[in-house]
Amino acid sequence: MVDKTVLARQFIEAIPHARALNLTLTHIGEGEAEITLPYNEDLIGDPRTGVIHGGAISTILDTCCGAAVMSHPSAPGGTATIDLRIDYMRAATPGQTITARATCYHITRNVAFVRATAVDNDNDLPVATAAGSFTVEGN
Amino acid sequence: MARPRPEPVQMVKQRRDAALRALVDGVPYIRFLNISFDRRGDELTGVLHFDDKLIGNPFLPAIHGGVTAAFLEVTAVITLSWEHMFASIESGEIDAEAIVTDKSIRFPKTIDFTVDYLRSGLPRDAYARAFISRSGRRYASVRVEAWQDNHAKLFAQASGHFLMPQPPMDKN
Numbered sequence: 001m002v003d004k005t006v007l008a009r010q011f012i013e014a015i016p017h018a019r020a021l022n023l024t025l026t027h028i029g030e031g032e033a034e035i036t037l038p039y040n041e042d043l044i045g046d047p048r049t050g051v052i053h054g055g056a057i058s059t060i061l062d063t064c065c066g067a068a069v070m071s072h073p074s075a076p077g078g079t080a081t082i083d084l085r086i087d088y089m090r091a092a093t094p095g096q097t098i099t100a101r102a103t104c105y106h107i108t109r110n111v112a113f114v115r116a117t118a119v120d121n122d123n124d125l126p127v128a129t130a131a132g133s134f135t136v137e138g139n
Numbered sequence: 140m141a142r143p144r145p146e147p148v149q150m151v152k153q154r155r156d157a158a159l160r161a162l163v164d165g166v167p168y169i170r171f172l173n174i175s176f177d178r179r180g181d182e183l184t185g186v187l188h189f190d191d192k193l194i195g196n197p198f199l200p201a202i203h204g205g206v207t208a209a210f211l212e213v214t215a216v217i218t219l220s221w222e223h224m225f226a227s228i229e230s231g232e233i234d235a236e237a238i239v240t241d242k243s244i245r246f247p248k249t250i251d252f253t254v255d256y257l258r259s260g261l262p263r264d265a266y267a268r269a270f271i272s273r274s275g276r277r278y279a280s281v282r283v284e285a286w287q288d289n290h291a292k293l294f295a296q297a298s299g300h301f302l303m304p305q306p307p308m309d310k311n
Contacts, residue, residue, distance in 0.1 A: 017203040020192040044167040048242055053168035054249050055209025062205040063195075080196075081204040085253040 012067050021056065023063060031075075031104035033067035035060055038097050050094035054128070057118055058086055060100045061130040065114040068102035069134045075107060077138025082111070084132035092127045096120040102130075112136050158228045158235035159183075162220060165238065166213075172206065174213055181225055185214035185267040194262065202260030211267055211283040211297040212252050218269035219247045219279055219301055245304030247279060252299035260294050261287055272298075279303055 012018055012025045012035070021043070027034035037060045045053025062084055069079040092098055102116035116130040159178055163169055173188040187193070187202075187210045195203025224244075227233040238244055267285040274280075279301045286293050 014197055015203065016192050016194040016197060017206055018195075042167050042171040046246070047165050047167065048240075053166070053209070053213075054252070055168060055172070055205070055212050058208040058212065058252070058254075059203060059205025062203070062208065066204075080259070081254075081256045083253065083255050084204070084208065085251060086208070087251045088249050 007070075011070065012063065015063070017059065018063055021059060023060060025067060026099075028067055028071045031068055031072035031107070032102065033064050033071055034099065034101045035064040035067065036097050036099050039095050044094075046091075049091070051091040052094070052098065054086070054088055057088070057092065057098065057128050058084070058130075060098060061086060061102070061116045061118055061128065062132075064100040064102040065104075065116050065130060065132050066134065068104040068114055068116070069107070069112040069136070072104045072107050072112065075104075075112065075136060079112060079134045079137060082133045082135055084130055086128055086130045088128050089126050092118075093120050093122070098127065104134075107136060110136055154228065154235055158224070158233070158238060159221065161236055161238040162217060162224075165240075168209075169213055169217075172209060172213070174210060176217060181222070183214075183218050183221055183268070185210065185217070185269075187265040187267070189263050189265070191262075196259070199259055200262050202262070202265065204254075204256060207256065207260050207265075207285065207295045208252065208254045208297070210265060211254060211285055211295060212249060212299065214267040214285075215252075215269045215281045215283050215297070215299055216247055216249065216301070219271060219274070219281055222271060222274070223247065223303065247301040247303050250278070250300040250302055252297060254295055254297040256295055258292070258294045263287060265294070266290075274303065277303055277305075 043056040100118045106113040112134040118128045177184040269283045272280040283297045285295045
């Protein structure tokens with residue numbers, strides 16, 4: 001399934017908004033994905049603290065979940081988000097890269113279920129977690 | 140008891156628009172996504188101005204799901220902040236220009252946010268409106284709807300919970 005991994009990486013890196021945020025796919029395969037978002041002043045949500053806006057965290061989590069679905073051995077092709085819930089545990093530390101890790105833990109012919117976590121340099125206390133369902137397309 | 144003379148319309152508009160501008164333009168991420176707000180009285184409508192960099196699926200093409208979520212969340216937070224501060228802005232207690240620089244003014248924090256993607260976001264402008272289901276002393280519940288060409292056909296809806304800014308300790 002090397003081809004699909006390559007395909008997924010190309011797919012993610014061809015996304016204009018992923019480029020605008022400088023997202024990098026650092027790991028993919030077997031229903032798991034890892035994406036990083038470098039700190040960028042354009043993404044600040046609170047100018048007084050320099051903390052990244054929750055919306056940017058949503059984007060990296062959504063992208064990472066989609067990549068995890070596409071990399072699942074049972075996924076025939078593309079995917080789209082049906083629903084995504086994000087819990088914000090704490091503010092991301094300004095200046096640090098955000099890393100999102102997603103796992104597609106169950107997939108049927110029509111729906112994929114995904115969980116994801118976003119952390120900064122502190123791996124132990126997530127910045128945010130996500131849970132979502134995605135479409136399974138191309139079968 | 141005589142009713143006080145209403146303020147001239149341009150004064151009211153100037154104060155409200157200055158407060159809204161300060162609230163929105165002070166946030167780099169809102170400028171990055173190019174979101175603006177239309178105001179009619181105290182009612183706000185978020186406008187996401189389309190740009191190619193917002194695309195998430197270049198083959199359809201469609202707006203990125205993360206952008207849609209961010210647009211809905213920005214609309215929820217701005218609407219909640221606006222309603223929370225409206226009385227103080229009107230009374231002059233909050234200086235419109237100083238909303239973002241004044242460290243004593245705090246904003247609601249997102250606890251959780253859930254987005255339903257109803258149809259794909261087309262490559263054109265999008266609109267969103269937030270409805271505050273409940274705003275208590277500590278927590279607020281907000282529902283948001285987003286549409287494009289036809290208001291009756293939402294392309295996304297969301298609901299979320301927010302932690303309201305706690306008032307500073309009373310000096311008395």
